[in-house]
Each structure stands twice: as structure tokens, then as C-alpha cells.
Amino acid sequence: MSQLEENLPKQLEVTIVGSATRSNKLVKSEEQQNDSSATTADTSNSNENPYQPADFETAMDTAGFGIFNILLILVAVPSAMGTVYETSTMSYILPSAECDLHLSLLDKGILNAITYAGMISSAIFWGYIADTMGRRKVLIFGYLADSICVLGGALSQNVVQLMIFKFLGGFTMSGPFAVLMTYLMELHGRQYRQRIMMMVGIMFSMATLSLPGLAMGILPQVWDYQILGLTVHSWQIFVAVTALPSIVSCSLFPFFPESPKFLMSRGRNEEALEAFRFIYALNTRQSRKAFPIKELASEVAVKPKPKEDTVKESAVEVDVELASKPKSSLRLGLLQLRPLFVKPYLGLSLWVYLLNFCVLLGQNTMRLWLPQLFASINEYEQLMSNQVESGDTSICNIIEYSVNRTQSQLAASVLDDPDNQCTVNVSPASYTNNLIVAAAGLVSYMLAGFLVNLVGFKRIMSLGLFTAGSCAIGMYWSSSSASTVALASIFVTMGSISSTSVISASLSMFPTALRTMIVSLSMMVGRMGSLMGNIFFPALMGLGCIPPFLMISFFMFFACLLASFLPVKNKAALK
Numbered sequence: 001m002s003q004l005e006e007n008l009p010k011q012l013e014v015t016i017v018g019s020a021t022r023s024n025k026l027v028k029s030e031e032q033q034n035d036s037s038a039t040t041a042d043t044s045n046s047n048e049n050p051y052q053p054a055d056f057e058t059a060m061d062t063a064g065f066g067i068f069n070i071l072l073i074l075v076a077v078p079s080a081m082g083t084v085y086e087t088s089t090m091s092y093i094l095p096s097a098e099c100d101l102h103l104s105l106l107d108k109g110i111l112n113a114i115t116y117a118g119m120i121s122s123a124i125f126w127g128y129i130a131d132t133m134g135r136r137k138v139l140i141f142g143y144l145a146d147s148i149c150v151l152g153g154a155l156s157q158n159v160v161q162l163m164i165f166k167f168l169g170g171f172t173m174s175g176p177f178a179v180l181m182t183y184l185m186e187l188h189g190r191q192y193r194q195r196i197m198m199m200v201g202i203m204f205s206m207a208t209l210s211l212p213g214l215a216m217g218i219l220p221q222v223w224d225y226q227i228l229g230l231t232v233h234s235w236q237i238f239v240a241v242t243a244l245p246s247i248v249s250c251s252l253f254p255f256f257p258e259s260p261k262f263l264m265s266r267g268r269n270e271e272a273l274e275a276f277r278f279i280y281a282l283n284t285r286q287s288r289k290a291f292p293i294k295e296l297a298s299e300v301a302v303k304p305k306p307k308e309d310t311v312k313e314s315a316v317e318v319d320v321e322l323a324s325k326p327k328s329s330l331r332l333g334l335l336q337l338r339p340l341f342v343k344p345y346l347g348l349s350l351w352v353y354l355l356n357f358c359v360l361l362g363q364n365t366m367r368l369w370l371p372q373l374f375a376s377i378n379e380y381e382q383l384m385s386n387q388v389e390s391g392d393t394s395i396c397n398i399i400e401y402s403v404n405r406t407q408s409q410l411a412a413s414v415l416d417d418p419d420n421q422c423t424v425n426v427s428p429a430s431y432t433n434n435l436i437v438a439a440a441g442l443v444s445y446m447l448a449g450f451l452v453n454l455v456g457f458k459r460i461m462s463l464g465l466f467t468a469g470s471c472a473i474g475m476y477w478s479s480s481s482a483s484t485v486a487l488a489s490i491f492v493t494m495g496s497i498s499s500t501s502v503i504s505a506s507l508s509m510f511p512t513a514l515r516t517m518i519v520s521l522s523m524m525v526g527r528m529g530s531l532m533g534n535i536f537f538p539a540l541m542g543l544g545c546i547p548p549f550l551m552i553s554f555f556m557f558f559a560c561l562l563a564s565f566l567p568v569k570n571k572a573a574l575k
Contacts (some may be wrong), residue, residue, distance in 0.1 A: 057260050059276050061189045066283030072187060073196075076253045080144060081178055081245035084207040086150070086173045086211075087115050089242050090166060093513035095375040095430065096235040099422035101159040105403065105538035112368045113534035114163050116302045116527040118170025123222040123524045126175035134184040142176035143250035144492055147243050154240035155318060171293040178248075178520070186261040187279070195489040205442035207245075212371070212434035214241065220426050226405055227426045245457055267300040294399050345510065349567045351562065352506050356522040358559035361529030362468065362552045363495035365537050369489055373537055374433040376402040379425050396545035404540055433485045439487035444496050461563035464498035467491075471557030475549050494555075495574075498563075505566060529555075 013096040097103065103111075131136050145167055153165035179199060185193050190363035215238060225233040251552070257279070273296055277288035284290070341349075373395075380401050412422040444477060455463075471491040478484045510518050533552070540547035 001075075008317075013353075014464065019029035029245065033308060036356075037111060043527040053295045054293045055297045056299070057263055059260070059273075059293050059296060060189075060455075061188075062291070063189070063276050063279040064400040065189065065192055066285040068279045069188060069192070069242040071282075072184065072256060073199065073251065076180065076184060076200065077206075077249040078245035078252075078327075079139070079143070079176065080200065080203040080247055081207040081210065082146060083173060083177045083240040084204055085211060085245060086146060086169050088208070088211055088368065089150075089239055090115070092211065092219065092431070093235040093238060093370045094220045094372050095438050096206035096233075096238075096424055096426050098231055098406065098409055099412075100231075100235070101162065101404070102410060103159060105406050105542060106535075108372065108406075109161055109535045109538035110163060111159070111166065112165045112545045113357070113531040115170035115173075116364075116531040118167040118172075119174040120524055120527050120531070123173040123178075123520065128180060129175065130179050130182075134258050134262050135186070136253060136256065137178045138175045138179045139183060139253045140178070140250050142172055146176070147250060147528055150243035150246065151240060154236045154243070156236075157234070166176075173559070179539075181454040183259055186259040202442070202446065202548070205438070205444075209435065209438040211242075212431040212438060214238065215371075215434075216428045216431040219431075234449060250328070256306060264296060264299045269296040269298065272296055298529050348509060349521070350568070351566065352502075352509070352518060353525040353561045355559055356502055356506075356526040357529040358555040358562065359465065359495070360526035361533040362556045362559070363438070363492070363499055364530035365533030366472065366488070366495070366552055366556055367492055368534055369537055370492075371431070371434055373398060375426060375430040376405070377433070377484065378427065378461055379405075381481065382425070382427075394480075395475050395484055396547075398484075399541055399545050399548075421559070433488075435494050436485055437489045440493045441496055444493040457501045458563065458566055461498050461501040461505065461566070462560055464494040464501070464538050465556050465560035468498065469553045469560060472549050472556060473553035478547050498559075502563075509567065 085325040094103065094108045094111065098108075101107070126138065126142075149165050149169035151170055153162055153169065156165060184200060188196050188491040218233055218238040218241065221234045223232070223237060225232040257275035258271065260272035262274065263269070271291070273291075274288075276293065276296075277291045280286070281288045282290045335367050376398050382400055409422045468491045470495070471487045475484060475487050478487060503522075506518055506522060533555075536551060537548050540551055
């Protein structure tokens with residue numbers, strides 16, 4: 001999963017649907033009726049009259065920024081770690097678990113990919129749940145379910161059991177993964193939302209950086225325990241430890257309120273007002289009764305009269321129905337897909353899907369196979385240190401060695417021959433290169449926002465994808481571990497920035513009513529690319545050195561071609 005694919009869920013913007021046209025309570029007095037024209041004025045004046053219904057943005061700005069927001073950001077840290085760990089853990093245990101689980105190259109590819117299969121299968125389900133039951137419940141029960149799946153995977157005794165739990169983990173994590181960003185954005189005022197997006201990106205990068213550090217401390221240990229008749233090794237303890245962030249998240253989110261934006265969109269203004277009061281009291285250290293806004297404007301509007309039959313207006317009508325008829329939200333949610341499959345958005349949406357498919361296929365395939373390649377490099381250097389000259393560690397020698405060793409290890413583990421035993425050779429140095437690549441990804445997130453503002457989405461996508469494709473094919477000529485690490489770091493960095501730009505550009509090309517759906521569908525198609533790439537990569541490794549890197553390079557160059565002709569202005573930038 002690309003860094004942003006891990007950290008950009010399907011709802012990246014707060015879309016306020018409908019208009020604040022009526023109040024939820026009885027009219028306060030004749031004076032308010034006479035002053036009704038003033039209620040349609042700029043909502044920034046709502047604080048002057050506490051009895052004037054305030055919209056969501058005004059109420060959120062009034063609640064302010066303070067200790068509540070800081071606590072929320074702190075809770076988001078383990079949440080981000082949980083989502084990253086769910087999709088990336090398998091890539092680190094493959095060298096350690098190949099003897100215990102009798103892993104073939106195809107098994108390793110499936111373990112890397114099966115989490116994405118779970119995410120794809122549950123995308124529509126979680127979108128419906130989040131829009132009907134709320135953000136908070138999805139976060140609580142989603143992280144709870146993920147904790148159970150991760151612990152189940154840690155106790156797995158064979159590869160089939162582990163695959164089942166990883167699939168279920170992907171199925172459950174798809175919900176909180178998609179809702180986390182939306183929840184954070186809906187609990188911050190307008191002036192803080194873009195900063196929160198940047199901070200969450202850094203959180204995901206830090207989580208990615210922590211994973212190889214955790215692997216470095218646990219996986220090299222020779223641990224073998226018997227617990228209730230189950231055999232537990234170091235890789236299983238590592239998997240169990242990665243459940244801690246999800247356990248912490250599901251334990252802390254019950255102390256936070258439901259998103260007031262969600263409550264207002266469902267017509268539950270009293271509950272939304274209470275949530276605003278809670279936030280205001282923590283941020284200002286005053287009583288909840290001191291919150292100056294006494295009434296919220298209704299976002300559940302009566303369906304407007306039919307106007308000119310345009311795709312944009314039909315999408316808005318669907319959103320109004322979605323807000324006013326909760327029981328039919330699934331049907332209307334499916335109806336909301338219709339504008340994306342007819343002109344004028346059909347061709348553009350297919351363009352975005354194909355672009356995201358290619359980017360995430362290349363990015364996630366390379367990213368998830370790097371720990372296996374780096375472990376093979378370290379082992380090859382140790383075993384062949386007296387037979388090869390320094391600088392002779394080419395990637396082709398590494399792939400040939402890795403394929404042959406995996407086959408011999410599989411045969412030894414299956415036959416259980418005492419003269420030819422399956423052995424694991426993992427040292428802390430095996431994960432040093434992963435730390436370097438993860439650190440490069442962290443730097444890329446810090447630079448991405450500035451680069452996008454300077455050169456625009458289109459240029460940075462084209463440049464990043466071309467550079468990533470060049471690095472992928474350049475690995476074929478890599479003749480040392482240092483050059484391999486350098487090329488891998490540049491690839492992951494440029495791929496991460498490019499995937500960020502793809503989502504941002506997608507948001508700027510579609511109307512507000514379609515943005516959530518286009519991001520959701522494009523991420524689902526992108527995960528299909530991740531799944532296919534991780535299955536084809538080990539199959540191509542068995543054919544030789546050049547095919548796997550040629551595959552990744554081809555998709556990155558093709559994505560570069562698609563991005564070059566994307567109908568988006570280069571001046572479009574994150575603000």
C-alpha cells in the first residue's frame with residue numbers, strides 16, 4: 001500500500017450537502033421572525049446572536065482549537081499505526097516464518113496481497129455503515145475487530161489459517177481506515193483541516209518507520225514457546241505486538257464524541273450541539289452552558305423541486321435524499337454512483353481508476369517485497385563474504401539466490417530431512433535498509449505539500465512516476481546493496497508523492513457531490529492493482545531477474561503517460 005493509500009481514506013473532504021433553510025426548534029420570538037432576512041447573511045455573524053441558527057462551520061470554529069484537539073491527535077497516532085501494521089506486517093515476517101509455515105514464493109505473494117482482497121470486498125459495506133451508524137462506532141468496533149483478527153493471526157499454526165485471519169483483518173480494517181481521516185477533519189475548524197491532513201500523513205510515515213524498528217528488536221530472537229498446545233515463535237510474537245495500537249484505539253475512542261457533522265446530516269441537531277459543547281468546554285476550560293451557540297441550522301432539507309436535468313444537480317438531489325431518508329441510504333448511495341457511469345464524467349472517472357491502478361500496483365508491490373529482498377541481500381552478503389568481491393552483490397544474484405533458497409527451504413521443511421534442515425538466518429542488520437527507505441518516505445511527506453504548491457499536481461505526478469519507473473528498471477543494473485537501497489528509497493519516495501498527487505488531482509476534477517465516491521472507487525481499484533502486483537511479482541521472479549522489475553517499470557511509465565494528459569491545471573494546489 002502506498003503511504004497515502006494507507007493514510008488517505010475514501011472521504012478526504014467535509015462535504016456540506018443541502019442548505020441551512022430551516023430551524024429544528026420553534027421560532028423563538030416575533031423579533032426573530034422580523035429579523036429573518038439577517039439569518040441568511042454571512043454565518044460569521046452568528047456569534048453575535050446566540051439564538052440565530054448556526055451552520056456546522058460556524059459552530060466548529062466557535063468550539064475552537066485546544067486540548068480536545070490535541071488529545072484527538074494523540075489518539076490518532078496509534079490508530080494510524082494500526083492501519084499501517086495491518087497492511088505491512090506480513091512483508092516483514094516472510095523470511096522468519098518460511099520454515100514454520102512451509103512458504104513458497106507464491107504463498108509469500110498471497111500473504112502480502114490478501115489483506116487488500118479483504119479491503120476490496122468490504123469497501124461498499126463499510127461505506128454504508130459509516131454513513132448510517134456514524135464515524136465513532138466504526139472506529140471503536142472496527143479497531144476492536146481488527147485486534148481480534150491480528151491476535152488470531154499471531155496464533156496461526158499454518159499458512160491457510162494465517163491467510164484467513166489476514167483476509168478478515170483487511171475486511172475489518174477497511175472501515176476505520178476509511179473513516180479515520182474523515183473523523184479528524186470533521187472535528188477541526190476550517191483553518192486547521194489542511195494542517196491535520198499533513199500531520200496525519202506524518203503519523204502514517206512515522207508508523208511505517210516504527211515497523212522495521214520493531215522487527216529489528218523481535219524477529220531475530222530465537223523464541224519457541226508452547227501455549228495451550230500451540231507453538232509460538234518470534235514472528236508470532238511480532239504479529240501479536242502489532243495488535244497493541246488497535247487495542248489502544250478501540251479503548252480510547254469511546255471517550256470522544258460522535259462527529260457533529262454526521263449528526264447534523266442525520267437531523268440529530270441536539271446531539272450535535274451537545275458534542276460542540278463538549279469540545280468547547282475542553283478547549284476553553286469553561287462550562288458547557290457557556291457555549292454561545294444555542295441552536296444549529298438544519299441540514300436535512302426538503303427535496304428541492306426538479307430543475308434543469310444535469311448530472312451535477314442530480315448528484316446534489318441524491319445527497320439531499322440521502323440526508324433526509326436514512327432507511328433508503330443504501331439505495332440512494334448506489335444511485336449516487338450513476339453520474340460516474342454516464343457522460344460527462346464516465347471517461348474521466350475511468351481515466352482516474354486506471355491511473356490509480358497502475359500507481360498502486362507498482363508502489364505497493366515494490367514496497368511490500370523490499371523487506372524480503374533486503375533480508376536476502378543481508379544473508380547473501382554474510383554467506384558469500386569470502387567468495388565474492390565487495391560490490392559484487394547485484395540484484396540479479398540476489399533474486400537467483402532468493403528463489404533457489406526458498407525452493408530448497410520449502411523442500412527441507414516438507415521432507416523433514418535431518419541432513420537438510422530448513423534454517424532461518426535473520427539478524428537485526430536485515431532491517432537496517434528498511435529503516436532507511438522508511439525514513440526517506442517520512443521526508444517525502446514533509447516535502448510533498450511544498451512541492452505540490454510549487455509545481456502543481458500534474459507536473460509532480462508526471463515527474464514522480466517517470467522517476468519511479470526509471471528507478472525500478474535501474475535496479476536490474478544495480479551491482480551493490482548500497483545502490484539497491486538508494487534506488488529503492490527514491491522509488492518509494494517518488495511513488496508516495498505521486499500517489500498523494502493522484503488523489504488531490506482527482507478531488508479537483510469532480511464536483512463536490514461526487515468527490516467522496518470517486519476517491520472511494522479509485523482506491524478500491526488501486527487495491528486491486530496492489531493485489532495483482534503482489535501475486536505476479538513472485539511468479540515473475542521465478543522466470544528470471546528482469547521480468548519483475550520490468551513489470552513495475554511498465555506500469556509506472558504507463559501511469560506517467562496517463563498523468564501527462566490528465567485534464568487538470570498545474571496551478572491547482574493544496575491550500
